[in-house]
Amino acid sequence: MAWFACVTLVVVGSLLPDKSLPMRALSRLDISDKLQHFGAYAVLAFLPAVHERRRVVTAIAFALVGLGIILEYGQTLVSRDFEIADMSADTLGVVIGLVAGWPWRRLLERKFKA
Numbered sequence: 558m559a560w561f562a563c564v565t566l567v568v569v570g571s572l573l574p575d576k577s578l579p580m581r582a583l584s585r586l587d588i589s590d591k592l593q594h595f596g597a598y599a600v601l602a603f604l605p606a607v608h609e610r611r612r613v614v615t616a617i618a619f620a621l622v623g624l625g626i627i628l629e630y631g632q633t634l635v636s637r638d639f640e641i642a643d644m645s646a647d648t649l650g651v652v653i654g655l656v657a658g659w660p661w662r663r664l665l666e667r668k669f670k671a
Contacts (some may be wrong), residue, residue, distance in 0.1 A: 560604045567597050571628040574635045591646040598625060598650030606658025607665065621651045
C-alpha cells in the first residue's frame with residue numbers, strides 16, 4: 558500500500574505545473590532536481606526489492622524506468638522542461654534502489670526463517 562502511495566506521489570508531483578504551490582515549495586528547498594528524481598525512484602525500487610519475488614521485482618524495475626520516461630514526456634504538456642538527465646537520474650535511482658534492497662531482503666528472510 559505504501560508503494561502505491563509513493564508511485565502516486567511521484568506521478569502527481571511529476572505532472573504538476575512549475576508554478577503550482579507544491580512545486581514552488583519544493584524549489585525553495587534548494588535540492589537538485591536530479592537528486593529528487595534519483596531519490597524518488599530509488600525508494601520506488603527499494604520497497605518491492607525487499608519483499609516481492611525476483612520476477613515481480615524485475616518487472617517493476619522495467620516499469621519504473623518506463624514510468625520515468627513517460628512522465629518526462631508528460632511534463633512537456635504541463636509547461637515543464639524535458640530533460641534526458643532526469644530520465645538518467647530516474648534509472649540510476651531504480652538500479653541503486655534494487656542494489657540496496659537485496660541485502661535487506663536476505664537479512665529479513667534469515668530473520669524470519671529462524
